[in-house]
Amino acid sequence: MPLPPAFAYARPLKHLLASTLFHNRTTSRSLLAQSAIITSSTFLTGNFRSSRMQQYWPGNSINKNKAMVENLQRYGVISSKKVAEVMETVDRALFVPDGTPPYVDSPMAIGYNATISAPHMHAMCLQLLEQNLQPGMHALDVGSGTGYLTACFALMVGPEGRAVGVEHIPELVSSSMENVQKSAAAPLLKDGSLSVHAADGRKGWPEHAPYDAIHVGAAAQEIPQPLIDQLKPGGRMVIPVGNVFQDLKVIDKNSDGSVSVRTETSVRYVPLTSREAQLRGH
Numbered sequence: 001m002p003l004p005p006a007f008a009y010a011r012p013l014k015h016l017l018a019s020t021l022f023h024n025r026t027t028s029r030s031l032l033a034q035s036a037i038i039t040s041s042t043f044l045t046g047n048f049r050s051s052r053m054q055q056y057w058p059g060n061s062i063n064k065n066k067a068m069v070e071n072l073q074r075y076g077v078i079s080s081k082k083v084a085e086v087m088e089t090v091d092r093a094l095f096v097p098d099g100t101p102p103y104v105d106s107p108m109a110i111g112y113n114a115t116i117s118a119p120h121m122h123a124m125c126l127q128l129l130e131q132n133l134q135p136g137m138h139a140l141d142v143g144s145g146t147g148y149l150t151a152c153f154a155l156m157v158g159p160e161g162r163a164v165g166v167e168h169i170p171e172l173v174s175s176s177m178e179n180v181q182k183s184a185a186a187p188l189l190k191d192g193s194l195s196v197h198a199a200d201g202r203k204g205w206p207e208h209a210p211y212d213a214i215h216v217g218a219a220a221q222e223i224p225q226p227l228i229d230q231l232k233p234g235g236r237m238v239i240p241v242g243n244v245f246q247d248l249k250v251i252d253k254n255s256d257g258s259v260s261v262r263t264e265t266s267v268r269y270v271p272l273t274s275r276e277a278q279l280r281g282h
Contacts, residue, residue: 065091068103072123083126086152089184092119095148095176112169113281115270116146117217125215125238126152128250128264132213132236138162140208140230142201143217143272147176151185153213154194163188164205165196168275173198202272204230211235218272219246228259240269 062068069087072078078087093102096116100108107115117125126133126149133139133156141150144165154163167173173196180189180196188194197205201216202224210232216239223239228251231237237251248264271278 062103063101065093065103068092068105068119071105072119075120077120077123078127080127080130082156083123083130086126086155087119087123089155090148090151091183092148094182095146095151095179110146110172112172113270113278114143114145114169114172116148117269121267122149122152124248124264125149126156128238129213129215129236130156132234133157134212136160137212138208138210138232139164139213139215140205140211140227141165141215141217142204142227143167144176144196144201145172145217147179147196149215149217150176150194150196151180151183153215154185154188157193159188159191159193161193162208163194164208164211165194166199166201166205167196168198168200169278170198200274202226206230214238216240216272217269219243219267219269220272223249223251223261224272228253231259233257238264240267243271 062071066088069078069084072087073084078084096102096108097110103119105119107118107121110116129139133153135156135158137157138161139153139157141153141164144150144167147165150163150165154161157163165176167176176196177189180186180194185194199205202220204214204224204226209230211230212232212235214227214231214235214237216227216237219240219242221241221243223241227237227239231251231253233253233255235253239249239251240246241249246267246269248267250262250264252260254260
């Protein structure tokens with residue numbers, strides 16, 4: 001059976017909600033039924049492309065990191081050799097909770113009402129930021145969670161660059177550093193070119209600004225001004241924006257300091273909020 005193509009264009013989520021039928025590989029289901037399936041799943045807890053509302057491959061049918069990357073290439077999510085190489089080098093299994101299938105194309109709960117994004121979202125964000133993750137550049141990962149994407153950033157910018165993760169849950173900062181120490185990015189953590197800090201990511205991390213690349217792993221109601229301020233001219237930020245309806249925004253800062261904003265796709269992320277509100281589940 002031929003593989004279904006990846007969606008070339010994302011439809012706004014509000015159009016999906018207005019639709020009565022949702023098409024997957026072999027059947028059409030009501031959107032409400034599909035949403036109920038997603039809501040009831042222990043893995044689909046947030047941080048995925050809502051215009052698809054489904055996995056690129058079923059369940060835990062993949063048991064190797066390399067096979068996960070190959071599937072992302074097959075479905076057209078990864079088109080860059082560099083992105084494929086870094087995702088093969090940083091094994092996702094080192095960054096998910098013990099006992100969970102690491103290569104499922106779904107977000108996973110990591111505790112403290114936080115998630116690690118689905119692999120297709122990590123791949124998409126790395127693709128969008130690739131040109132701003134060249135050796136020697138500076139990258140900021142807001143809501144760094146398990147440390148997976150921060151480790152990918154660090155390998156891409158190399159020891160002459162700087163990759164910074166910011167996470168406001170201290171326990172996640174500690175566990176993410178343990179994860180990184182087991183990964184191919186461990187030497188970069190040791191030499192200081194990769195660092196993770198406990199802080200409010202909405203305020204960025206001014207110490208190593210300006211940044212060529214900024215990734216935000218939770219949905220903001222509006223784009224935080226400190227993050228725009230810390231973006232280097234010529235830099236790019238990828239951030240989900242919205243409340244119920246969210247869009248993945250791509251923000252480019254021009255040489256004169258002005259910014260341009262476009263929508264890449266509709267997404268569903270956990271909210272970017274205060275530590276207290278996150279722990280309350282708000």
